[in-house]
Amino acid sequence: xxxxxxxxxxxxxxxxxxxxxxxxxxxxxxxxxxxxxxxxxxxxxxxxxxxxxxxxxxxxxxxxxxxxxxxxxxxxxxxxxxxxxxxxxxxxxxxxxxxxxxxxxxxxxxxxxxxxxxxxxxxxxxxxxxxxxxxxxxxxxxxxxxxxxxxxxxxxxxxxxxxxxxxxxxxxxxxxxxxxxxxxxxxxxxxxxxxxxxxxxxxxxxxxxxxxxxxxxxxxxxxxxxxxxxxxxxxxxxxxxxxxxxxxxxxxxxx
Amino acid sequence: xxxxxxxxxxxxxxxxxxxxxxxxxxxxxxxxxxxxxxxxxxxxxxxxxxxxxxxxxxxxxxxxxxxxxxxxxxxxxxxxxxxxxxxxxxxxxxxxxxxxxxxxxxxxxxxxxxxxxxxxxxxxxxxxxxxxxxxxxxxxxxxxxxxxxxxxxxxxxxxxxxxxxxxxxxxxxxxxxxxxxxxxxxxxxxxxxxxxxxxxxxxxxxxxxxxxxxxxxxxxxxxxxxxxxxxxxxxxxxxxxxxxxxxxxxx
Numbered sequence: 001x002x003x004x005x006x007x008x009x010x011x012x013x014x015x016x017x018x019x020x021x022x023x024x025x026x027x028x029x030x031x032x033x034x035x036x037x038x039x040x041x042x043x044x045x046x047x048x049x050x051x052x053x054x055x056x057x058x059x060x061x062x063x064x065x066x067x068x069x070x071x072x073x074x075x076x077x078x079x080x081x082x083x084x085x086x087x088x089x090x091x092x093x094x095x096x097x098x099x100x101x102x103x104x105x106x107x108x109x110x111x112x113x114x115x116x117x118x119x120x121x122x123x124x125x126x127x128x129x130x131x132x133x134x135x136x137x138x139x140x141x142x143x144x145x146x147x148x149x150x151x152x153x154x155x156x157x158x159x160x161x162x163x164x165x166x167x168x169x170x171x172x173x174x175x176x177x178x179x180x181x182x183x184x185x186x187x188x189x190x191x192x193x194x195x196x197x198x199x200x201x202x203x204x205x206x207x208x209x210x211x212x213x214x215x216x217x218x219x220x221x222x223x224x225x226x227x228x229x230x231x232x233x234x235x236x237x238x239x240x241x242x243x244x245x246x247x248x249x250x251x252x253x254x255x
Numbered sequence: 256x257x258x259x260x261x262x263x264x265x266x267x268x269x270x271x272x273x274x275x276x277x278x279x280x281x282x283x284x285x286x287x288x289x290x291x292x293x294x295x296x297x298x299x300x301x302x303x304x305x306x307x308x309x310x311x312x313x314x315x316x317x318x319x320x321x322x323x324x325x326x327x328x329x330x331x332x333x334x335x336x337x338x339x340x341x342x343x344x345x346x347x348x349x350x351x352x353x354x355x356x357x358x359x360x361x362x363x364x365x366x367x368x369x370x371x372x373x374x375x376x377x378x379x380x381x382x383x384x385x386x387x388x389x390x391x392x393x394x395x396x397x398x399x400x401x402x403x404x405x406x407x408x409x410x411x412x413x414x415x416x417x418x419x420x421x422x423x424x425x426x427x428x429x430x431x432x433x434x435x436x437x438x439x440x441x442x443x444x445x446x447x448x449x450x451x452x453x454x455x456x457x458x459x460x461x462x463x464x465x466x467x468x469x470x471x472x473x474x475x476x477x478x479x480x481x482x483x484x485x486x487x488x489x490x491x492x493x494x495x496x497x498x499x500x501x502x503x504x505x506x
Contacts, residue, residue, distance in 0.1 A: 087486040089437040091444045091457070092478050095464055099475075103468050189352020193441055197464075207353075208445060211360030223357045227349045 014220065023221040028213050033221035036206060041225075044202035047195070048187045050119060051126035056180065059131050063138030064165070067146060078135060085132020090190045094125040094197045122198045126190050130183050141175045142168060173244055181237040188226055266294035268301040268454050277470040287472035289463055293452075295476045301454035302477060307484065309366055310436035317374045318428045321381025326412055328382065329389025340386065343379040351376050355438060359447040366455075369448040373438050380431070381424055388420035422499045430492035433485045440481055456481045 002010060017024060023033035066075040101107045101121065108121055145151065145168045154164050192204030199205065203222060210218035242249045266284065272292035280287040286295035328339040346354070351373075359372035392398060401415045442448035443457030451458060456477040463473035 083489070084482075084486070087433060087489050088482060089440055089444075089457075089485070091441055092460065092481060095460055095467070095474055095478065098464075099467055099471055103471070185350035186352070188350040189356070189441075192352065192356055193445060196445060207356065207360075211356070211447065216361070219357055219360060223349065223353060226353050230350050230353075231348055 014217075018224060023224070024217040026210075026218050027215045028210075028218075033217050036218065037203065037221055037225045040201060040203045040206045041229075043200060044188075044191055044195070044204065047119065047122055047126065047200060047202055048191055051123045051130070052180070052183070052187060054123055055127040055131035055134055055183075058127075059134035059138055060176075063135050063142055064169075066135070067139050067142040068165075070143070078139075082132040082135040085128050086136070088129055088132075090125050090129055091193045091197060093128050094121065094194060097121050097125055098197075118198070118200075122194045122200055125197075126187065126194050129190070130186060133183070134179065137179045138172075138176060141172045141179075145172050170244075174241060177237060177240060177244065181234055184230060184233050188230060266297040268293060268297035269452055270294075277466060277473075279470075280472055286476040287470060289459075289470060289473040290466050295459075295473050298454040298459060299456070299476050299480050302456045302459060303480065303484070305366065305449060305453065305455040306436060306440060306457075306481070309370055309439050310432050310488075313370045313374055313377065313435050313439070314428050314431050316370075317377035317431075318381050318424065320374075321378035322385045322417075322424055324378065325382035325385025326389055326416065329386040329393070330408060330412055330416070336386075339382065343382050346376040346379050349376065352438065352441065355442060356445065356447065359442050364447055364450040366449050366453070369439055369442045372442065373435060377431070377435070380427060384424055384427060385420060388423065389416055392416055392419055422503065426492070426496045426499055429495040430489070433488040433492065436481075436485055436488065 002013070005013075014024065021034060023037070025032055026036065062078050066072075066078045069075060098121070108117060148171075151164060151168060154167065155161075188204075191202060192207055194200065195202045195204035196208045203226065207219060207222040209215075210222065270293065272288075275284070275288045275292035277290055278284055278288040278292070284294050284296060286299060289295055289298070324339050328336040354376050355369075355372040358375055359369050362368040362372070398411065398415055401411045406415070439448060440455070440457030440460075443455045444461045446458070446461060449455040449458050451462065459477040460474055460481075463470065463477075467474055
């Protein structure tokens with residue numbers, strides 16, 4: 001395995017091979033690391049995308065409602081929820097969910113055998129903190145848009161509230177997209193914890209197993225792979241900006 | 256009443272006892288005992304020291320390092336700026352927790368390593384903010400005045416720039432305490448933070464998780480402690496932000 005060579009030589013060798021998409025082989029079972037990562041990516045993608053969709057679909061209507069009815073009872077309750085969600089570490093939510101849904105109510109299986117029923121708890125645990133943050137930030141953004149002159153202008157002209165809201169959402173979509181993009185990192189980090197707890201066979205669990213086995217090629221591959229996916233997603237989001245906002249297209253991209 | 260407060264001193268958080276395994280909360284053990292018969296209440300109280308101290312220390316260190324580096328990058332520009340900010344960009348290419356898990360995993364357990372793992376990308380937040388602040392403050396008349404009166408770079412940076420850019424940096428630091436606390440507890444929960452038997456909330460939750468059916472109190476006590484503490488720090492962050500924003504609106 002060449003472990004006797006100097007550290008820098010080993011690293012250079014690894015980097016050169018990585019450029020050719022060869023991430024080496026796992027110390028533990030000899031499987032190519034790249035193959036393991038691609039296989040695990042599917043599960044992480046299912047978990048992360050479902051959680052993201054869940055958080056987004058729950059947060060957006062709530063944010064719109066609370067922004068339109070500021071300081072109502074719903075607003076207060078939502079604010080409390082989003083504050084609590086923001087303060088709850090995802091591993092804690094998992095353990096509490098396990099305790100109340102599995103141990104007390106016997107509703108769901110404790111570990112997630114890659115199935116729909118097994119997906120419920122990991123998704124909830126992963127999406128609650130993100131949802132809390134989303135509601136807060138979406139609401140602030142929509143409120144800011146609602147305070148702009150074009151909204152009062154449209155309302156004065158008697159434009160239906162539905163169309164006003166459509167304009168507001170369109171203008172807020174750039175910021176909303178930024179907020180969603182920033183949560184991707186949280187999602188990746190969170191999935192490591194969640195997958196380990198629920199034994200979901202994704203990237204995070206692969207990484208944690210590799211750490212406990214001192215399987216360095218897999219750890220290196222995991223970090224490189226995750227960061228690449230992260231950077232690519234952020235690039236796609238930047239491209240989306242131009243698609244949403246024609247002004248950015250003319251200038252040839254924003255700052 | 257006084258005796259109740261003295262409980263943690265009476266029960267050693269590290270003393271194990273085969274006779275008191277998984278005991279339900281009672282007068283002697285207010286939060287019960289864990290699987291080694293250790294008093295959960297004392298361990299939660301001892302864990303507060305580890306969890307809160309490490310989060311506050313980590314925020315303090317990253318705040319200091321990031322602000323100084325950002326200040327240098329913004330003030331000197333050129334090579335120094337490029338070097339520091341590209342380094343920050345490299346750190347930002349990794350999702351924070353992923354990098355932290357990998358670094359802590361490779362370095363091995365221990366509070367110091369866990370803090371290093373979280374801090375390795377934590378400083379970039381302050382560096383970017385400080386640099387942006389310096390760049391906008393640099394052209395202010397009073398900075399030019401300080402320069403004309405012959406102040407050295409360091410004097411201007413510390414006496415003129417720093418007090419004026421402290422506000423947003425402090426707000427960020429205050430909101431980061433909760434985030435860092437969750438991060439460190441997460442690492443400990445994964446078993447790559449503090450090493451047992453040191454009392455820390457994250458690792459307490461992790462080790463007691465296997466006995467959830469038998470001794471739920473051993474999980475719930477540190478869990479509630481974490482939730483309340485993070486909430487308090489997040490609330491502190493909100494308050495600091497509101498206070499500083501109100502102050503800025505006045506002037």
